[in-house]
Amino acid sequence: MFGFILRRLAVAIPTLLLLIVVSFLLMHAAPGGPFTQERALPPQVLANLNAKYGLDDPLWRQIVNYVWGIVAHFDFGPSFVYPDRSVNQIIAAGFPVTLTYGGIAFVVAVAVGVSLGVAAAIRQNSWMDYLAVGVSIGAQVLPNFVMAPLLVLVFTLWLGWLPGGGWGGPVYWIMPVVALATHFMASIARITRSSMLEVLGSNHIRTARAKGLPERAVILRHALKPAMLPVISYLGPAFVTMITGSVVIDMYFSTGGIGRSFVDSALNRDYAVMMGITILVGALTILFSLVVDVLYAWIDPKIRY
Amino acid sequence: MIDSRQMQSLAARLAQPEVRGRSPWADARRRFRRNKAAMVSLVVLVLVGLFAIFGSQLAAWSNEEMDFAIMGQAAQLGAPSWSNGHYFGTDDLGRDLFSRTVQGTQVSLMVGLIGAGIAVVVGTLYGATAGYVGGRTDGIMMRAVDVLMSIPYMFVLILLLVVFGRSMSMLFLGIGLISWLDMSRIVRGQTLSLKNREFIEAARATGVPAWRIILRHIVPNLMGVVAVYATLLVPLMILSESFISFLGLGVQEPLTSWGALISEGAGTMNYGTLWQLAFPLFFFCITLFAFFFVGDGLRDALDPKDR
Numbered sequence: 001m002f003g004f005i006l007r008r009l010a011v012a013i014p015t016l017l018l019l020i021v022v023s024f025l026l027m028h029a030a031p032g033g034p035f036t037q038e039r040a041l042p043p044q045v046l047a048n049l050n051a052k053y054g055l056d057d058p059l060w061r062q063i064v065n066y067v068w069g070i071v072a073h074f075d076f077g078p079s080f081v082y083p084d085r086s087v088n089q090i091i092a093a094g095f096p097v098t099l100t101y102g103g104i105a106f107v108v109a110v111a112v113g114v115s116l117g118v119a120a121a122i123r124q125n126s127w128m129d130y131l132a133v134g135v136s137i138g139a140q141v142l143p144n145f146v147m148a149p150l151l152v153l154v155f156t157l158w159l160g161w162l163p164g165g166g167w168g169g170p171v172y173w174i175m176p177v178v179a180l181a182t183h184f185m186a187s188i189a190r191i192t193r194s195s196m197l198e199v200l201g202s203n204h205i206r207t208a209r210a211k212g213l214p215e216r217a218v219i220l221r222h223a224l225k226p227a228m229l230p231v232i233s234y235l236g237p238a239f240v241t242m243i244t245g246s247v248v249i250d251m252y253f254s255t256g257g258i259g260r261s262f263v264d265s266a267l268n269r270d271y272a273v274m275m276g277i278t279i280l281v282g283a284l285t286i287l288f289s290l291v292v293d294v295l296y297a298w299i300d301p302k303i304r305y
Numbered sequence: 306m307i308d309s310r311q312m313q314s315l316a317a318r319l320a321q322p323e324v325r326g327r328s329p330w331a332d333a334r335r336r337f338r339r340n341k342a343a344m345v346s347l348v349v350l351v352l353v354g355l356f357a358i359f360g361s362q363l364a365a366w367s368n369e370e371m372d373f374a375i376m377g378q379a380a381q382l383g384a385p386s387w388s389n390g391h392y393f394g395t396d397d398l399g400r401d402l403f404s405r406t407v408q409g410t411q412v413s414l415m416v417g418l419i420g421a422g423i424a425v426v427v428g429t430l431y432g433a434t435a436g437y438v439g440g441r442t443d444g445i446m447m448r449a450v451d452v453l454m455s456i457p458y459m460f461v462l463i464l465l466l467v468v469f470g471r472s473m474s475m476l477f478l479g480i481g482l483i484s485w486l487d488m489s490r491i492v493r494g495q496t497l498s499l500k501n502r503e504f505i506e507a508a509r510a511t512g513v514p515a516w517r518i519i520l521r522h523i524v525p526n527l528m529g530v531v532a533v534y535a536t537l538l539v540p541l542m543i544l545s546e547s548f549i550s551f552l553g554l555g556v557q558e559p560l561t562s563w564g565a566l567i568s569e570g571a572g573t574m575n576y577g578t579l580w581q582l583a584f585p586l587f588f589f590c591i592t593l594f595a596f597f598f599v600g601d602g603l604r605d606a607l608d609p610k611d612r
Contacts, residue, residue, distance in 0.1 A: 011448070011451070011452075012455075014452075015452045015455055015456075018452065019456055022461075023461070023464060026464055026465065026468050027464075027468065029468065029469075030467075030468040030469070137594075137597075140593070140594075140597055141589075141590045141593040141594050141597075142590075143544055143547075143548070145547065145548060145551040145564070145567065145568070145571075146567065146586065146589070146590075148571070149567070149570070149571030149574065149582060152571075152574075152575075153574055153579075153582075157574070157575055164575075240457055243457065244457065244459040244460070244548075247459070247552060248548070248551060248552065251552060252571070262460070262463070263463075263552055263553075263554070266463050266464075266466075266467045266554060267553075267554075269467060271468075274460075274463075274464055274467065275464075277460065278457065278460040278461060278464060281457045281460055282455075282456055282457050282460075285455055285456075285457050286455050289455055
């Protein structure tokens with residue numbers, strides 16, 4: 001197991017370095033510098049600014065400094081647009097918010113999706129099954145940027161039950177969580193249903209039933225674990241799409257997470273912030289897919305590592 | 306010597322029309338036709354396509370004209386109506402939403418089809434090459450795909466759009482850059498199972514060069530799988546583009562797309578101009594639905610054992 005994790009890390013670390021270098025080069029290739037404005041700065045001021053941010057160093061030196069800053073000090077450097085704020089501060093302000101509703105949405109999507117999928121599978125062709133299938137088909141065409149306005153329309157404008165945006169107590173969490181979770185809940189329900197149906201038809205379940213185990217034990221102890229494998233392998237991509245979706249949630253509900261900072265910096269051409277967030281998200285993605293792989297190898301006895 | 310009766314029966318037999326064999330494609334077509342959801346979806350797609358192509362001929366207003374009588378008072382005067390020619394209503398600038406929806410449909414469908422097209426060409430060739438060549442080349446090529454897949458592509462795509470300026474071609478390039486990854490994996494898997502079959506061995510034995518085996522013998526046999534995944538890719542491409550346009554980072558005015566229209570409608574709906582959200586959303590949803598159902602139908606038709 002330990003060797004398996006090490007081997008995965010051996011791929012993950014170069015991937016991350018590649019992401020850092022590529023996004024740095026992209027930023028470098030951008031036409032115009034970060035201080036290009038409509039009114040040109042005097043050359044002396046520009047030279048001083050470049051010196052302050054280390055932009056007059058040779059390219060390789062800038063890359064090495066940048067990577068070293070991230071690896072050694074976890075420092076993404078200063079923002080180019082807001083001189084008094086560092087990228088770290090901007091991320092630190094938004095990240096807890098994103099983590100809160102993202103984490104809740106993730107747990108809700110998995111819990112509801114798996115229960116719905118299992119319920120649909122054990123009562124195949126009942127109203128429960130049709131409901132689950134209907135919901136998961138419907139949710140395919142309701143991505144977060146469609147869910148968000150629809151939720152606001154119904155619960156804020158028509159019913160007036162929930163605040164349409166902002167960030168405060170748990171009341172403010174409901175709509176972001178639902179908007180973010182719906183799509184995944186539906187996908188997880190669909191995957192769970194089909195893999196559960198397959199497992200329920202297999203020999204070991206027939207054996208368990210034949211030796212007189214109560215149905216509850218058959219489902220929970222013998223069927224659920226193998227049926228979870230496809231769901232677990234879906235969690236990696238789900239995490240990526242979810243963190244991407246947080247951009248829409250932050251924009252639409254003004255929750256103030258890192259998605260908002262990302263789009264703002266994209267519109268302001270604040271490359272340092274964009275890169276910082278991209279790299280952070282990339283690192284999280286890689287870490288998460290590592291965790292998923294380890295979990296998968298741990299659950300599935302057939303996998304040799 | 307020759308038995309004339311036998312000869313006659315032989316001649317009669319030859320004169321009979323030959324029993325037509327059923328090709329696998331004809332079988333697939335039959336299975337697809339029996340799938341009602343997929344057939345209805347196909348009709349929906351054709352209608353949406355006709356709407357995109359001929360919609361502007363039906364429109365009373367062009368997509369750039371502003372109706373100054375309505376401008377600024379969309380909530381009171383801009384509602385859908387037959388009498389003033391704004392079938393879907395107008396936006397706050399007095400632009401006709403019918404024409405805008407036609408234009409958005411054109412752009413979104415084009416992005417979806419071109420994105421999926423890039424995925425098909427690049428993904429098929431890449432996956433087929435990796436699978437056919439095998440060995441270390443295969444390992445390196447697929448490892449590269451793994452690396453690219455673990456990058457949060459939406460963030461990188463936005464980075465690309467900001468750095469190199471927001472334009473349609475950049476959007477195509479950015480979406481095309483990531484769309485082929487899944488396709489290449491699927492194609493590689495299929496190629497691995499094809500490459501040890503007898504007809505490939507025969508081709509190799511007669512000295513056909515590798516690239517021609519890939520193009521002439523491997524790729525045509527992959528078409529079923531590729532067609533299924535290409536159909537399922539189109540809605541994903543449309544979703545990606547709409548996502549970016551919803552954030553205001555995709556197609557720029559005066560061009561528009563479903564994502565941009567939905568974003569606009571979502572932004573103005575608390576002023577009571579609900580039609581601005583409803584019409585683009587309707588086309589967006591039915592098209593995605595239809596693509597998913599056609600894709601599922603194609604999968605059932607072309608790959609019947611995969612049920």
